[in-house]
Amino acid sequence: xxxxxxxxxxxxxxxxxxxxxxxxxxxxxxxxxxxxxxxxxxxxxxxxxxxxxxxxxxxxxxxxxxxxxxxxxxxxxxxxxxxxxxxxxxxxxxxxxxxxxxxxxxxxxxxxxxxxxxxxxxxxxxxxxxxxxxxxxxxxxxxxxxxxxxxxxxxxxxxxxxxxxxxxxxxxxxxxxxxxxxxxxxxxxxxxxxxxxxxxxxxxxxxxxxxxxxxxxxxxxxxxxxxxxxxxxxxxxxxxxxxxxxxxxxxxxxxxxxxxxxxxxxxxxxxxxxxxxxxxxxxxxxxxxxxxxxxxxx
Ligand SMILES: Nc1ncnc2c1ncn2[C@@H]1O[C@H](COP(=O)(O)OP(=O)(O)OP(=O)(O)O)[C@@H](O)[C@H]1O
Ligand SMILES: [Mg+2]
Numbered sequence: 001x002x003x004x005x006x007x008x009x010x011x012x013x014x015x016x017x018x019x020x021x022x023x024x025x026x027x028x029x030x031x032x033x034x035x036x037x038x039x040x041x042x043x044x045x046x047x048x049x050x051x052x053x054x055x056x057x058x059x060x061x062x063x064x065x066x067x068x069x070x071x072x073x074x075x076x077x078x079x080x081x082x083x084x085x086x087x088x089x090x091x092x093x094x095x096x097x098x099x100x101x102x103x104x105x106x107x108x109x110x111x112x113x114x115x116x117x118x119x120x121x122x123x124x125x126x127x128x129x130x131x132x133x134x135x136x137x138x139x140x141x142x143x144x145x146x147x148x149x150x151x152x153x154x155x156x157x158x159x160x161x162x163x164x165x166x167x168x169x170x171x172x173x174x175x176x177x178x179x180x181x182x183x184x185x186x187x188x189x190x191x192x193x194x195x196x197x198x199x200x201x202x203x204x205x206x207x208x209x210x211x212x213x214x215x216x217x218x219x220x221x222x223x224x225x226x227x228x229x230x231x232x233x234x235x236x237x238x239x240x241x242x243x244x245x246x247x248x249x250x251x252x253x254x255x256x257x258x259x260x261x262x263x264x265x266x267x268x269x270x271x272x273x274x275x276x277x278x279x280x281x282x283x284x285x286x287x288x289x290x291x292x293x294x295x296x297x298x
Contacts, residue, residue: 003073003099003119010116011095014055014159024057024160026153027297028183028223030176032203034169037189037231037261039066040277042166044287045187046117047276048294053113054161057098059083059149060122061175062168068121071101071275075121084123087175088132090148091141094120094156107275118160130174145174147217150182162297171206180210183223185297189231189261192240197247200228204253228253229293230260237263256296261289 029042039062046056060067060083068074075082081097101117103109111117133145142151153163165183167176180186186207190200204225211222228248230241241260248255264277264286278287 003071003101003121006095006098006100006118010100010118014095014157017055017159022159022161024153024158024163025185025297026163026165026183027185027187027226028165028167028179029187029189030165030167030179030203031188031190032169032171032176032206033191033194033199036191038169039070039166041187041189041229041231041261041290041293042067042164043070043276044278044290045294045297046162046164047278048291049162049164049297050111050115050117051113051278052294052298053111053115054298055116055118055159056162056164057118057120057157057160058164058166059120059179060166061126061173061179062122062166063124063126064168065122065124067166068119071119072104073099073101073119073121075123080121082121082123082126084125084129086120086152087126087129087145087148087178088136089140090133090151090155094152097121098157103279104275107279109275109279122166126175127170127173144217146178146181146213149175149178150217150219153182177210180207180223181214181217181219184221185224185226187226187293188228190228190244192230192233192237192244192260195230195244195247197251200248200251200253225254226297227256227293229256232263233260234263256293259289259292261286 029038046058049056086094097120098118130145137143165179233241262285
């Protein structure tokens with residue numbers, strides 16, 4: 001068990017921060033291509049930001065629940081609220097669904113500088129949430145599913161410094177649409193092996209359409225494309241990663257200079273533990289790149 005219920009002290013601290021006008025930065029880890037490193041990026045960045053003393057909440061928006069499984073935070077009781085409960089009852093105090101990541105028995109996590117890592121666990125049934133919400137929308141605080149995540153964050157979760165969203169690869173997911181409307185910064189991991197500029201343009205079109213719909217929802221600001229990040233770059237793909245970065249530059253698509261995430265042969269997950277790689281191999285080349293990216297979010 002690596003996630004425990006949030007302590008009353010933590011709840012008080014979060015409520016105080018919210019009362020004092022704290023505004024979380026919402027970072028969406030998104031790409032409708034599967035297996036490119038969204039979940040890995042989410043957990044590594046969350047861990048690194050918590051190391052920097054930040055209060056970080058991660059929302060698992062994918063029915064595969066990989067993030068929740070990776071952090072060993074799958075609910076142990078069917079009564080435990082998950083993202084499914086949060087999205088179908090956005091009027092519910094979402095803090096009830098938040099658990100705190102504490103590492104594992106053999107690798108307990110104690111973040112220096114007062115940081116903390118929290119999670120709202122995913123649910124297999126999350127894909128059913130939009131339909132269920134529709135059936136009960138008359139008694140919900142907002143009547144459009146697309147606004148659920150924004151509503152939940154601004155109503156209950158303002159005390160966090162960062163909220164990291166792990167989107168699913170489903171291009172038609174209404175949960176992803178809701179995530180984009182709650183997003184400040186978008187980080188897109190891309191596979192250099194299959195990156196096509198058409199695929200990137202398609203994602204940028206989704207982002208533009210989402211931003212264009214914001215005024216009608218009376219939301220302020222826009223989701224800003226922070227960067228595309230070549231990820232899982234094998235040693236024999238380094239040259240290709242350079243070409244991808246050059247293509248991004250040519251099209252004025254944001255990226256982090258020469259930065260890419262190398263493929264790590266170290267074995268991504270600790271063999272006996274479910275922890276971010278940065279925790280058990282802090283010097284791993286990929287883990288260090290995520291540390292650099294986390295620094296760019298601060
Ligand atoms: N830099 C890396 N080096 C080696 N393996 C990696 C790296 N990044 C991710 N992986 C592995 O690749 C697989 C896919 O990564 P991940 O789950 O993060 O992608 P994803 O985009 O979230 O996938 P999905 O679209 O299914 O949600 C996982 O097994 C993960 O451990
Ligand atoms: Mg994933």
